[in-house]
Amino acid sequence: MQAAIRDPGELLRRLQLPPDLACSTAAKTFPVFAPLEYIARIVPGDRTDPLLLQVLPLPAETQSTEGFSADPLAEQDYTLAPGLLKKYAGRALLVTTGACAIHCRYCFRREFPYQQSGPPAWDESLARIAADSTIEEVLLSGGDPLTLTDPVLARLVQRLAEIPHVRRLRVHTRLPIVIPQRVNAEFLGWLTGSRLTPIVVVHANHPQEIDDPTAAALKRLRQAGVMLLNQTVLLRGVNDQAEPLIELSRRLIDAGTTPYYLHQLDRVRGTAHFETPPEVGQQLIAAMRAALPGYATPRFVQELPGEPNKTVLA
Ligand SMILES: *Cc1c(COP(=O)(O)O)cnc(C)c1O
Ligand code: SF4
Numbered sequence: 001m002q003a004a005i006r007d008p009g010e011l012l013r014r015l016q017l018p019p020d021l022a023c024s025t026a027a028k029t030f031p032v033f034a035p036l037e038y039i040a041r042i043v044p045g046d047r048t049d050p051l052l053l054q055v056l057p058l059p060a061e062t063q064s065t066e067g068f069s070a071d072p073l074a075e076q077d078y079t080l081a082p083g084l085l086k087k088y089a090g091r092a093l094l095v096t097t098g099a100c101a102i103h104c105r106y107c108f109r110r111e112f113p114y115q116q117s118g119p120p121a122w123d124e125s126l127a128r129i130a131a132d133s134t135i136e137e138v139l140l141s142g143g144d145p146l147t148l149t150d151p152v153l154a155r156l157v158q159r160l161a162e163i164p165h166v167r168r169l170r171v172h173t174r175l176p177i178v179i180p181q182r183v184n185a186e187f188l189g190w191l192t193g194s195r196l197t198p199i200v201v202v203h204a205n206h207p208q209e210i211d212d213p214t215a216a217a218l219k220r221l222r223q224a225g226v227m228l229l230n231q232t233v234l235l236r237g238v239n240d241q242a243e244p245l246i247e248l249s250r251r252l253i254d255a256g257t258t259p260y261y262l263h264q265l266d267r268v269r270g271t272a273h274f275e276t277p278p279e280v281g282q283q284l285i286a287a288m289r290a291a292l293p294g295y296a297t298p299r300f301v302q303e304l305p306g307e308p309n310k311t312v313l314a
Contacts, residue, residue, distance in 0.1 A: 001101055001147070001179070004035040008057055015052065016044045026057035029270065030110050033103040037179045041208055050206045050238045054104050058273070061105065065272035072267040073108065074305040083117040084125040086135070088309060091170075093139040094125055096156070099147040102178045106235055106274045108266035108303075114143065119152060122159075130163045137168040146175040146182050154190035161194040169196040174203040177210075180217035188224045199227040201260060206239050210251040222256030229260035232298065234281050235274045242287035249288065249296040259298035264313060266303055278302070278313050285314035 005011045008022030011034055022032075034055040042051045078087040083095040098114025100107075129135050138160050145153065160166050171191065175182040191198045200221055204210060210218075221228050230252050232239065239245055249259045262285065265275045281300045288297040300314040 001035060004033055004101075005039060006032055008032045011039070011056065014039060014044075015042055015046075015049075017047055017052075021047060021056065021058075023057045023059040023062060026059065026061035026105075026270070029061070030057070030103060030105070030107070032057060033100065035101055035179050037181075037213070038102055038209075041211055048237070049208075050244065051208055053238050054106070054205065054235070055102065057105060060273035061270040063272065064269065068267045068269050068272050070269055072305075073303050075112075077305070080132075081121070081124040081128045083121045084128055086132075090134060091137045091139060092129055092132075092135045093141050094122075095142055096122075096140050096145040096153075097143040097148055100142065100144045101147055101175045101182070104174075104233075106233060106265060106268075106271045108268045108271075109143070110268055110270065117143070119156075122156060126159055126163070129160070129166065133165045136165060137170055138166055139170045139172055141172040144173050144175050145171055146173045146187065150184075150186035150190060153187075154193075157190050157194050157196070161196050167197060168199060169194070170199040170201060172201045172203070176200075176202050176217045176221065177204045177214055180213040183217040183220050188220065191226060192224050197227070198225070199229070201229045201231055202257065203231050203233075204248065204252065205232050205235060206244055207247040207251050210248070210255060215251065215255040218252075218255035218257050228257045230257050230298075231261040231263060232259070233263045233265060233274075234276055234284070234300075235265065236276045238274070240276050240280055240284070242284055242291070245284055246288055246291050249292055249298075253293075253296050259296055261310070262298045262300045264300070264302040282314040 008027050009019040012019050043049045078085045080086050085093045095117040252259055285300045299312050301310040301312055304311050
């Protein structure tokens with residue numbers, strides 16, 4: 001992560017593209033952060049590369065669009081404690097950190113109040129989880145929880161395992177995709193070393209992201225006995241075609257990872273240019289079903305405030 005590219009000009013220079021493609025205003029709102037391991041999978045000279053478009057700040061981000069806001073999911077309404085969200089039955093989501101190993105331009109947490117997250121806020125969150133015996137699954141999210149160190153995470157999991165009604169530990173992370181070396185022995189140790197059932201949800205959007213080191217990292221997780229799922233965000237110009245989505249599912253399955261969700265974009269400020277109409281996702285799911293085994297087609301879902309579960313669109 002220390003070696004990651006933070007300067008849009010440098011990113012474009014490395015990819016043999018003109019430096020004026022990047023929008024400096026957009027980069028000020030949400031800085032560029034692209035690790036070398038991810039940049040290595042971008043095709044040089046191609047300004048439409050689907051991985052480049054996930055990390056490159058564009059002028060379109062600065063346009064304001066009706067219906068796109070800072071907190072489209074009304075997440076502040078579901079806050080049990082600073083950084084602890086309980087939106088759905090049985091599950092609580094702990095925002096462990098604001099840091100990520102990549103800055104995805106479409107991110108729905110671009111404007112999350114992260115100052116309330118991190119180890120100092122965990123005491124209150126753990127007390128709230130302990131006080132609510134309906135919580136049987138705790139999701140570590142962020143940001144990306146795997147940007148924290150393994151000793152810090154191991155201690156957190158140990159404390160969660162001490163709460164009798166917590167049964168499952170779910171980690172939502174993009175790090176195994178972005179920097180696959182992060183799937184190390186220490187991580188596998190705390191993930192599988194407690195009494196909690198371990199589930200990992202990774203986040204890959206395009207088959208080009210699943211190169212050999214990434215597939216190997218996913219297989220290490222599977223071999224450790226972890227239930228391994230993937231979620232994808234449907235993004236205009238990145239993966240809104242049947243072919244890449246079908247190939248993504250194939251590569252995930254071959255690496256032991258089940259396609260879980262295809263998400264309709266959350267309407268967060270600055271991301272309107274990535275949005276596709278819901279019908280596009282529905283048609284893509286139909287094309288995937290026609291081409292793939294039943295287990296390899298994800299559910300197409302949308303996050304709507306006030307619903308008891310994510311809304312299944314296909
Ligand atoms: C998506 C989400 C979950 C998990 O939902 P699943 O459908 O079980 O994957 C839990 N909490 C919050 C706040 C979420 O946004
Ligand atoms: S890794 Fe996840 S939380 Fe972080 S910027 Fe990307 S989408 Fe957002």
